[in-house]
């Protein structure tokens with residue numbers, strides 16, 4: 001409207017001098033990221049990505065570290081290709097994504113639409129996930145929204161670490177499997193990322209005996225298998 005260029009773009013080299021002096025990493029944002037599924041991978045997003053690649057090189061030339069911001073909203077089938085494109089066009093710079101949200105019709109649940117996209121993005125090369133709360137697009141998040149958003153994002157990151165074969169990423173999952181086999185509830189609550197919630201849910205409908213949960217009661221498949229392995233007789237009908 002004023003005919004002037006964005007000052008951060010016009011004086012980018014001066015900004016880089018300041019960042020270099022104070023050893024600051026610059027985050028190159030994507031103002032043209034898709035704000036809905038229909039905009040994903042459009043010419044605006046991709047031409048901006050090429051420009052971000054140029055800005056990355058200019059920053060590196062001045063010895064300034066860079067991370068590049070990515071989408072946004074995106075159908076699932078486009079996410080992996082977008083991660084590869086970014087890595088190529090931005091010369092391997094670390095990429096962080098805002099979601100991507102894989103659907104536009106779940107306001108109130110966008111921590112889930114975002115975590116689904118985040119898991120695909122992270123397992124396809126994204127280096128950092130920005131969490132999204134259930135309040136996204138609706139209001140400022142409260143404390144509970146922040147917790148839900150962070151946990152959803154941690155699930156996506158953890159699932160991607162396992163898929164990428166990051167050493168020891170699955171250790172806790174293996175510990176959980178062993179605790180479940182033993183029906184050791186206290187161990188399960190300790191291992192759980194949100195053990196407090198897990199324990200609250202378990203105690204809300206307490207089973208008659210702690211060697212099952214209220215889902216199947218004495219029909220518990222784990223308990224039955226353990227009894228068989230221990231050579232005990234299984235008699236559901238006569239059992240009290």
Ligand code: SF4
Pocket residue numbers: 212213214215216217219220221222223
């Ligand atoms: S009762 Fe059912 S849900 Fe609960 S631990 Fe046993 S098999 Fe799993």
